[in-house]
């Protein structure tokens with residue numbers, strides 16, 4: 407398997423250009439597996455927690471002008487440097503994924519061949535607004551798959567540990583198992599996994615998905631159940647205290663953003679023939695709020711955390727403790743690097759900056 411790490415001239419000039427561009431370019435060193443042929447990429451939901459960073463990674467490899475970012479909102483002041491860069495460092499268009507004609511126009515006019523479909527309502531916000539979650543997560547996906555079928559584009563759309571449910575085996579949850587989620591988010595993601603596979607088998611669409619755990623980064627999270635693991639850092643640095651919305655012993659699978667981006671880029675660029683399934687578990691670390699607190703107390707011995715579980719506790723209780731990701735490791739070389747302590751160290755380093 408051809409593996410290459412590229413530190414492109416574009417990254418070198420971004421680093422020379424100053425801190426904002428350098429922040430955006432930081433992810434362009436991700437490793438590709440195999441196919442680095444030129445691509446024309448459309449990313450939906452680009453201003454969210456993952457989209458901004460993925461856009462930076464793809465622009466670093468394929469050129470800013472070849473990666474169109476899009477969202478239903480404009481980058482807000484205070485939305486973070488990487489989110490601003492996602493909109494400002496290359497083409498950005500306003501797109502509502504529920505509006506098929508608008509998405510299709512962008513794909514056709516720009517000869518897009520790769521769609522990274524990130525627009526979604528996450529687990530907690532989905533339970534607050536189930537009808538809007540259905541609309542965005544289901545109708546948006548239908549539009550993307552149809553456009554990909556008609557215009558011969560590949561699709562990457564992430565799934566989640568939220569696709570599992572209370573009857574799923576909780577430890578080392580395998581790729582193929584009982585999937586009866588109880589949130590609208592999880593139901594929409596199981597639908598996405600199955601429909602994507604149908605489009606692959608029936609129409610030959612190159613559809614790929616991974617089940618991410620909770621992703622931890624310095625950027626603002628989008629309204630999920632794993633958000634506590636980000637919020638806690640911000641509160642700790644501002645006030646030295648945090649009131650966690652999950653119970654102290656709630657174990658969930660998690661992953662640091664650098665591993666997420668590195669793995670996602672590897673997966674999307676992996677040769678098709680290496681893949682034996684359309685959706686893969688992507689595990690990394692797992693911990694409880696109490697364990698995260700202990701690790702953070704290495705930096706802040708006086709950090710004080712209290713616990714007031716709310717409606718998100720029920721969601722968390724329906725998800726796995728840890729994932730079996732052996733197929734991802736075997737098929738396309740998934741190899742996460744961050745453990746709990748190294749993730750905490752880098753989060754403090756970045757946030758203090």
Ligand SMILES: NC(=O)c1ccc[n+]([C@@H]2O[C@H](COP(=O)([O-])OP(=O)(O)OC[C@H]3O[C@@H](n4cnc5c(N)ncnc54)[C@H](O)[C@@H]3O)[C@@H](O)[C@H]2O)c1
Nearest residue numbers: 451453454455456478502503524525526566618620621628
């Ligand atoms: N962040 C995580 O921990 C995590 C874990 C597992 C899976 N995922 C998946 O990764 C993807 C991205 O997640 P994220 O954390 O960046 O989410 P996010 O909530 O931060 O970003 C989602 C983006 O979608 C946009 N959006 C909402 N409705 C839209 C519409 N109608 N049209 C176009 N855009 C719309 C929002 O404005 C937002 O910027 C999602 O599919 C999510 O399910 C994320």
Ligand SMILES: C[C@@H](O)[C@H](N)C(=O)O
Nearest residue numbers: 528529566630631632
């Ligand atoms: C796990 C993931 O899908 C998201 N962070 C959520 O909690 O909803």
